[in-house]
Amino acid sequence: xxxxxxQSIASALALxxxxxxxxxxxxxxxxxxxxxxKVDAAxxxxxxxxxxxxxxxxxxxxxxxxDTSLLDMKIVVDSLTGASASGAVAQAESQTFTRPSGDGQxxxxxxxxxxxxxxxxxxxxxxxxxxxxxxxxxxxxIGVYGSKEFDYLSMGINGGLERSFNKNNTTxxxxxxxxxxxxxxxxxxxxxxxxxxxxxxxxxxxxxQAAFDQTRLAGDDTKQTSDIMFGVTQIINxxxxxxxxxxxxxxxxxxxxxxxxxSEVDINGVTQSYRYENRPDSRLKHSxxxxxxxxxxxxxxxxxxxxxxxxxxxxxxTLETHYRYNFSPTMYAQLHLRYYQQQAAEFYxxxxxxxxxxxxYASADYRIGDMTAYTIGLKFGQHLSGGHELSxxxxxxQQNPENNGTEIPGQxxxxxxxxxxxxxxxxxxxxx
Amino acid sequence: MSKAPKVMSLQPRPWGFLGSFSAMASPCExxxxxxxxxxxxxxxxxxxxxxxxxxxxxxxxxxxNVVWQLNHAQGETTPIDAETVHLFKFAQQCFQLSESxxxxxxxxxxxxxxxxxxxxxxxxxxxxxxMLKVGFARIALTDNSVCxxxxxxxxxxxxxxxxxxxxxxxxxxxxxxxxxxxxxxxGDIACPIIKSDGWQVGIENPHKLxxxxxxxxxxxxxxxxxxxxxxxxEVDGKRYGHIINPKTGYPIELAPLxxxxxxxxxxxxxxxxxxxxxxxxxxxxxxxxQGVDFKVFR
Numbered sequence: 001x002x003x004x005x006x007q008s009i010a011s012a013l014a015l016x017x018x019x020x021x022x023x024x025x026x027x028x029x030x031x032x033x034x035x036x037x038k039v040d041a042a043x044x045x046x047x048x049x050x051x052x053x054x055x056x057x058x059x060x061x062x063x064x065x066x067d068t069s070l071l072d073m074k075i076v077v078d079s080l081t082g083a084s085a086s087g088a089v090a091q092a093e094s095q096t097f098t099r100p101s102g103d104g105q106x107x108x109x110x111x112x113x114x115x116x117x118x119x120x121x122x123x124x125x126x127x128x129x130x131x132x133x134x135x136x137x138x139x140x141x142i143g144v145y146g147s148k149e150f151d152y153l154s155m156g157i158n159g160g161l162e163r164s165f166n167k168n169n170t171t172x173x174x175x176x177x178x179x180x181x182x183x184x185x186x187x188x189x190x191x192x193x194x195x196x197x198x199x200x201x202x203x204x205x206x207x208x209q210a211a212f213d214q215t216r217l218a219g220d221d222t223k224q225t226s227d228i229m230f231g232v233t234q235i236i237n238x239x240x241x242x243x244x245x246x247x248x249x250x251x252x253x254x255x256x257x258x259x260x261x262x263s264e265v266d267i268n269g270v271t272q273s274y275r276y277e278n279r280p281d282s283r284l285k286h287s288x289x290x291x292x293x294x295x296x297x298x299x300x301x302x303x304x305x306x307x308x309x310x311x312x313x314x315x316x317x318t319l320e321t322h323y324r325y326n327f328s329p330t331m332y333a334q335l336h337l338r339y340y341q342q343q344a345a346e347f348y349x350x351x352x353x354x355x356x357x358x359x360x361y362a363s364a365d366y367r368i369g370d371m372t373a374y375t376i377g378l379k380f381g382q383h384l385s386g387g388h389e390l391s392x393x394x395x396x397x398q399q400n401p402e403n404n405g406t407e408i409p410g411q412x413x414x415x416x417x418x419x420x421x422x423x424x425x426x427x428x429x430x431x432x
Numbered sequence: 433m434s435k436a437p438k439v440m441s442l443q444p445r446p447w448g449f450l451g452s453f454s455a456m457a458s459p460c461e462x463x464x465x466x467x468x469x470x471x472x473x474x475x476x477x478x479x480x481x482x483x484x485x486x487x488x489x490x491x492x493x494x495x496x497n498v499v500w501q502l503n504h505a506q507g508e509t510t511p512i513d514a515e516t517v518h519l520f521k522f523a524q525q526c527f528q529l530s531e532s533x534x535x536x537x538x539x540x541x542x543x544x545x546x547x548x549x550x551x552x553x554x555x556x557x558x559x560x561x562x563m564l565k566v567g568f569a570r571i572a573l574t575d576n577s578v579c580x581x582x583x584x585x586x587x588x589x590x591x592x593x594x595x596x597x598x599x600x601x602x603x604x605x606x607x608x609x610x611x612x613x614x615x616x617x618x619g620d621i622a623c624p625i626i627k628s629d630g631w632q633v634g635i636e637n638p639h640k641l642x643x644x645x646x647x648x649x650x651x652x653x654x655x656x657x658x659x660x661x662x663x664x665x666e667v668d669g670k671r672y673g674h675i676i677n678p679k680t681g682y683p684i685e686l687a688p689l690x691x692x693x694x695x696x697x698x699x700x701x702x703x704x705x706x707x708x709x710x711x712x713x714x715x716x717x718x719x720x721x722q723g724v725d726f727k728v729f730r
Contacts, residue, residue: 009529010704010722016525017699020518021598038468066610070467136629168446238443238450295443328438389470431470 038062042429049422051115052082058429068133076125076147083115087260087364089351090114090415091271098196100259101187102212105199113419116259118186123149129158137164145179153182156225173231181223185258188216190276193358196261215276223253239296245289252282262364264352269410272354277363279347285310299325299332312345314368330384336377336395344370344404350417353409366401366418373399377425388432395425440480442473451476455483456491456593458618465612465627475613479600483617486596490519490588492539499588507582509572519588519595520573526591526703527568533710534703537580538678539587540565545676545683559681566678594656594702597622601654601698614650622654622698638689638729646727650694656702658709659690659729675709686713694725 040060047053056078063071086097088108096107099118108114129143138161145156160175183189194215202208231245256279263271287308294301306318317340324334345368347361377395384390401418408417440453449472451462462479464472492499498516512520523536540562544554554562565583572579580586588595601615601622612627623631630649637646638659648655658675675684691708695701704722708715719726 009707010700010724012525012529013700013703014696016522016529017598017697017703020522020595020699021602021697038470064610164446171446233446235446241444295441297439297441383470383473 038431040429040431042427044425044427046425047423048082050083051421052080052084054078054080070131072129072131074125074127077123078125079120079122081120083117084259085366086114086116087277088114088263088274089265089269089271089364089412089417092411092414095271096198096200097261097274098198098212099187100185102209102216103187111415113416121149121151123147138162139164141175151183151185153184155180158227169235171231171233173229173233175227175229175231177225177227179225181225181253182220183223183254183258184220188218189221189254189256189258191215191217192256192278193275193360193362196274196276221254223251223255225249225251236292240292240294243289243291243293245287247285247287247289249285249287250283251285255279255281255283257363257365260363260365262349262352262362264354265409265412266354267409269408269412275352275358275362277365278361279363280312280361283310283312299323312347312368314342314345316340316342330382332381334377334379334381336375336379338373338375338377340371340373342369342371342373344368348404350403350406351412366399366421369418370402370404371399372402373397388430391427391429391431393425393427393429397423397425399423438477438480440476442469442476444469448472449476451479453480453483455480456487456596456617458593460618461614461616463614463616463631466608471608471611475604475608475611478603478607479615482600482603483596486592486599489515490592492585492587492589499586502578502580503585505578505580505582507579509577509579511577516578517573517575519591520571520578522699523586523588523591524568524571524573526707530707530710532568532679533677534590534706535566535568535678536586536588536590537568537571537584538566538676539585541676541678541681542587544681563678563681590706591699591702593617594620594654594698597698598654620654620656620698620702621650623650623652626652635692635727636690648694648727653694653696654698654701655692655694656698656705657690657692658702658705659688675706677710684710684712687711688715689729691715691719691729692727693719 038061042058044056044058045054046056056076058074058076060072060074065071088095088097090111090113092110094107094110095114096105097114098105100116106117125147127143127145129141131139131141133139140159140161142159143157145154145158147154156177156179158175158177160173162171162173164171191214197208197211197215199208202211227247227249229245229247231243233241233243235241256277260277261274262277264273264275265271285308287306289304289306291302291304301323302321304320307316309315318338320338322334322336324332326332345363347359347363348369349362350364350369352358352362375395375397377393379391379393381389381391399421401420403418438453440451443450448463448465448467449469451464451472453460460479460483462476464475466472466475488494489497490499491497492503494500498512502510526534544558544562570581570584597615597617597620601613601624604613604615605624609625612623612625614621614623614631619636621633628651630651633648633650633655635646635648635657675687676682677684687709691705693701693705693708695704704719704724708718711718716728719728
């Protein structure tokens, strides 16, 4: 077919423009196209002063299938060693405790906060998540989770849906998760509020073992957790977005810490005996989370607040902020500040008074007591060639347990019953 | 490369990321349907680097670059690199295809018609004198050099931005063939990878600047606009647009206010838009015959 002269302009231009552009493409350096795989690897160290030390290796692989599907798989292996507070109070004399297994004893020096140094474990955690963009407005995800440590097995499933409105300026999300945990403590589960027995009080191993067995329940126990979360994300303007979440979490089953005890003291503060703790077997928790995040000229900043309350009467407030500053397109630094404040569970008490009736529920675990905590962290990131990124993070974390109003009798006044826990977190991450 | 810090912004959006910066005297944007900030940042870096590279290399206003050297060669033969040769050859083809209407050497004529409102229509003697300094046909182009008369000069302004858009789009496609991106440098647009639900692009209403007159959905392709909207003079009630016909030395009469063309690439879209402007009253006819989608405002 004969082209008219005017038609030939478009085809001639198409040809000329292709020749102009294609020569450049040939001249450009070939760059490997491996964008649909993303791998993050990190090594993290967490160390509490004189207490728990953990080393964690984290591997995360993301694989995109087209523009609509994303598979995310994660493995975490961590190793924990060190000592954790048993819940007993310090005394003017050294104290001897039966190990949780019933096999052997350990001694804590006079004046020291009793720490159980048998604590060491290796945990492997695996999770996989599939995200699917269903259409322009809907996105869905499903996932599975499993983790195993010596005395604990956790398996879970989760799923969520997101819906965009208002030209994608508003996103509503609904997600849920269910987890089933199996607890199989070393030495068995202690009988609630039973008294710790000691080898020294028995003539022979058989009598001691029989008495120890009286404090134990046979077999393992389970715990089920159901979570539902509803969220709204709203874009405010070019630079800011807001997010609000409401979460409801219901837990039922075995929530007692089998390795925690309470000291039973007399009016002089002298320990008479130790009892194994007991916690309720259901817990309903509500939480509200608010976040605002903004783009600055050369960085990103966010502020968030979380309020959480439950029927154990633990209430907490968390304020957190991250400020990221880009020194250059390849280097950034991020400051992290977090403040946390918690009100004790209704059954928390730092010790029991001998002579008082034994309560149904009691725990001296400082982690469910009155507490404030703060974190100061700094992270540096560096973008390397080929899309790789190297980052370093260091954080200082301090927990300050507080007295929940309990009157401190006798010699206990000489000791810090609510010692601070100080920890350092260090992490090196590499993404490619 | 410039040592100045890169001034870019990258913002999350529900559909991905929006990158923006300023280059070639225009606001530049990159819309990325990417959920990974890291990839988005790399894409933005590539776009920024390419826009700045082309601006620095081909802007008529930057001292010492290849265009400056050519315009100050005083009749000497100047060696040029392969990319510059290709741009020259493309300009030459456009010159021929437009029957001498599109001419990158027309800048002295454009300078004569100053559209700042302080000057009227130039004298015919001025126009005649200036016409002598214009004419691509007088430029000697080889595969590695350019030679032009001492009083002549060239300006790649009519091609450079579209070229930068296509180059950026191409680099992004080569590297991330599965991520939809819209490259928008001052209204010259390319989206090289099909986006199933398309990108929404507003076309400015020349009667009401900064307002969108039409909303276009682009799934794939390029778009460029040529217009008289912001630069013109009125003398004795007659409006003279800023597009000058190098063959007469006068602004094109009855040219549209603006022409927007959709084409496979941005360079082609831009050239068709410019050529149709140069057709004056026949702009629509010309575009119709090219078999492309277009929007003309008059």
